[in-house]
Amino acid sequence: MVTFSGGSENFGGKMVKMKGGDVSVMITEWKDIPVELLMKILSLLDDQMVIIASHVCHGWRDAISFGLSRLSLSWCSKNMNNLVLSLAPKFTKLQTLILRQDKPQLEDNAVEAVANFCRDLQILDLSKSFKLTDSSLYAVALGCRDLTKLNISGCSAFSDNALAYLASLCRKLKILNLCGCVKAVSDTALQAIGHYCNELQSLNLGWCEQVSDVGVMSLAYGCPDLRTLDLCGCLLITDDSVIALADRCPHLRSLGLYFCKNITDRAMYSLAQSKVNNKMWRSVNGGNDEDGLRTLNISQCTSLSPSAVQAVCDSSPALHTCSGRHSLIISGCLNLTSVHCACCVRPHSAISPFPHSAH
Numbered sequence: 001m002v003t004f005s006g007g008s009e010n011f012g013g014k015m016v017k018m019k020g021g022d023v024s025v026m027i028t029e030w031k032d033i034p035v036e037l038l039m040k041i042l043s044l045l046d047d048q049m050v051i052i053a054s055h056v057c058h059g060w061r062d063a064i065s066f067g068l069s070r071l072s073l074s075w076c077s078k079n080m081n082n083l084v085l086s087l088a089p090k091f092t093k094l095q096t097l098i099l100r101q102d103k104p105q106l107e108d109n110a111v112e113a114v115a116n117f118c119r120d121l122q123i124l125d126l127s128k129s130f131k132l133t134d135s136s137l138y139a140v141a142l143g144c145r146d147l148t149k150l151n152i153s154g155c156s157a158f159s160d161n162a163l164a165y166l167a168s169l170c171r172k173l174k175i176l177n178l179c180g181c182v183k184a185v186s187d188t189a190l191q192a193i194g195h196y197c198n199e200l201q202s203l204n205l206g207w208c209e210q211v212s213d214v215g216v217m218s219l220a221y222g223c224p225d226l227r228t229l230d231l232c233g234c235l236l237i238t239d240d241s242v243i244a245l246a247d248r249c250p251h252l253r254s255l256g257l258y259f260c261k262n263i264t265d266r267a268m269y270s271l272a273q274s275k276v277n278n279k280m281w282r283s284v285n286g287g288n289d290e291d292g293l294r295t296l297n298i299s300q301c302t303s304l305s306p307s308a309v310q311a312v313c314d315s316s317p318a319l320h321t322c323s324g325r326h327s328l329i330i331s332g333c334l335n336l337t338s339v340h341c342a343c344c345v346r347p348h349s350a351i352s353p354f355p356h357s358a359h
């Protein structure tokens with residue numbers, strides 16, 4: 001255990017002489033370390049040590065308060081709530097705060113303190129905070145409007161009204177993880193996200209079972225920059241959601257449809273055709289081979305046929321079924337074993353990539 005004993009210690013009882021240009025600086029006490037040097041030293045320490053260092057003296061506390069932009073308290077297995085309550089008023093320049101928990105500790109008063117004091121936050125991780133209520137979400141919405149990345153996965157008590165309110169105020173959001181927010185993620189909330197958060201690039205809606213095509217289509221229309229969307233376990237969505245995404249989100253690179261039992265070949269052909277359109281566009285405007293889907297999870301989508309899935313695979317060079325790369329994920333679909341990426345030997349090379357193309 002490392003401890004610091006206040007601000008009046010010498011460096012082992014000796015004077016340290018530093019030369020900076022023409023000026024010689026005599027450092028006699030811990031508090032005399034130049035701020036730049038202190039921040040350099042602190043950047044080498046873990047978050048626990050930084051917190052301890054902030055208690056060395058007023059000078060260090062002020063320097064750390066002013067200079068610390070990133071803090072993770074995920075290592076804290078007990079008393080995280082009290083720690084956040086004590087640190088939030090000091091570390092007001094934080095831009096990134098990670099409060100992920102293995103067992104739920106955070107309560108609304110700590111998140112409210114963060115929202116009140118840390119107004120520059122851009123990245124906030126509150127995942128697995130089961131104890132939090134809507135009060136936290138309203139506070140974050142009001143206090144942290146510069147958020148670009150928010151993770152509230154597993155926060156199952158939030159309501160869709162509170163999430164919609166947050167979307168209306170935090171309009172710079174680019175990455176949003178709502179996995180398991182069963183109550184919060186309704187079509188109404190997704191309509192608010194589609195309406196206000198037009199810069200959104202990544203959204204995780206895993207196991208949000210209320211979501212229907214209405215909500216996903218609002219996203220497709222409102223968030224044209226969407227690159228990653230996880231809809232795993234969204235049991236109600238149909239082909240209409242995928243078709244809207246294929247039509248309206250040209251940057252889509254990763255799509256998770258695990259366990260979406262209503263998805264049929266129609267959705268696959270819309271993805272394949274959308275990529276073909278991109279190819280035509282690229283031939284005029286340039287582009288690179290990394291365009292198109294890079295990850296597609298259709299595990300347990302048991303209605304799909306091999307030819308439809310092969311069409312998507314053929315139209316997206318970055319999709320692979322081969323071991324090691326495995327970015328087209330089809331586990332649980334026993335009838336899709338004949339689907340292969342280009343680098344595998346295809347036993348059925350005559351499979352047509354599209355149903356109506358002339359051969």
Ligand SMILES: [Zn+2]
Pocket residue numbers: 319320321322325341342343344
């Ligand atoms: Zn491959």
